[in-house]
Amino acid sequence: MTPQNFTIAAIPGDGVGSEVVDAGRTVLDAMAEHNGAYSFTWEEYDWGSDYYSRTGLMMPEDGLERLRPVDAIYFGAVGWPTIPDHITLWGLRIAICQGLDQWANIRPVNFLPNVPSPLRDAEKRDLDWIVVRENSEGEYSGFGGRNFHGREGLGQVATQNAVFTEVGCERIMRYAFDLARSRPRKKLSCVTKSNAQQHGMVLWDDVFKRVAAEYPDVESDSVLVDAMAARFVLNPESLDVVVASNLHADILSDLGSALAGSLGLAASANLNPEKRTPSMFEPVHGSAPDIAGKGISNPVGAVASAALMLDTFGLAGEGDALRASIAETCRQGILTRDVGGTATTHEVTQALIDNLAVAAPAPSAHLV
Structure with missing residues (x-):
């Protein structure tokens, strides 16, 4: 063969x-x-x-x-x-x-065994989670620019636009729900900052709620990014699958790796x-x-x-x-x-x- x-x-x-x-x-x-x-x-x-x-x-x-x-x-x-x-x-x-x-x-x-963690008694705790990162848009869309270079003094202006599309949000949510469904705990946590980002992240939240209704067998919650950073350190046993935007997942996943x-x-x-x-x-x-x-x-x-x-x-x-x-x-x-x-x-x-x-x-x- x-x-x-x-x-x-x-x-x-x-x-x-x-x-x-x-x-x-x-x-x-x-x-x-x-x-x-x-x-x-x-x-x-x-x-x-x-x-x-x-x-x-x-x-x-x-x-x-x-x-x-x-x-x-x-x-x-x-x-x-x-x-x-x-x-x-x-x-x-x-x-x-x-x-x-x-x-x-x-x-x-x-x-992993024998790898020291900054978390207290990590080797005795049930710690195993996955961060799912939206990887195509969000805060890393690349939209924006720098202007007014010719002004005197501190006149230059830079804009950096986060772009959230319904298509982009929905496909990453469905992927995360399917992944959570395949794991024993069947739990998905969605990271947001919609209290401060009232347009893109509210769309993100709305899509999450809509898609969650199609996965009644998966436990789900929505957590502000600052609270999620604290949860990574203070209550990591509560984590299974975590879905987040491009920037938020980038930072949180590095935090998770450092904790490991x-x-x-x-x-x-x-x-x-x-x-x-x-x-x-x-x-x-x-x-x-x-x-x-x-x-x-x-x-x-x-x-x-x-x-x-x-x-x-x-x-x-x-x-x-x-x-x-x-x-x-x-x-x-x-x-x-x-x-x-x-x-x-x-x-x-x-x-x-x-x-x-x-x-x-x-x-x-x-x-x-």
Whole structure:
């Protein structure tokens, strides 16, 4: 039987992105070689800050068209001190997410064995939640501008407009409800700020109420973003699936990852759930210029993102095995410095491969 082949575009990007993408590729290729029922073809793209320094662009003008035929995109990180962050982010990551309509961003918050958390007695508590981020509009729509540059003194004006559409709100709400329905607790919390943002976020709330009526089996509530930030810290056991706008989910998911021990552990998936275009999988830790090239970056976030990619390929059992290997590696105390260990990127990567054979995967509610 011919192995099923998946074509993946690898975009390491900047800083530690190349290190963690290389680690993820090494683990995936080891899995494929051992299994024999599937294989990966890698297409490599050197887009990012170095590319910008050479060309004035973060990726070529036909970059999106090059990406459309692949099965998935595996992304490392973007950002470098010599280039303004809004140029690197909008020129690459957001350009891909918006250009390919990857409208659902999924960020699980997982507490792993032996990883210290700032939460008291975290290891004794039932903590496991997922942040669902609207990934196409909202506060990151890109509408606005800067004007009156010629005025004297402090005359310049900048506008940044948040855009909420009924279509955008409804599709992310339905995705979040379907995800919550697939999990044992069947609970969804919606994050809002409609008391202060009386137009866009009131539409957001209205759509949530309308869609919630179609999911009577899912417990739901609506929480102001400031109260939700407090809940993440003070009552995280109450969380299951959390749906939020582009900005709110961006911030809250990073808070969740910090509570779990490190942004280096955090995985994410930028999904086009209809599969009209390829989805993109990336760790959320950023390019970390201060440790780039030292071989000490944490590959867990990138490898956990690869597990989400396997889910979308219909290889959910393989994704579960990879998540089990991550848990076993942490249980053995093979940790990088950001989570209190001394292991190198290479040592953690090798442990993940070794533990694929011994870690018993636990069934999970798959995200995609």
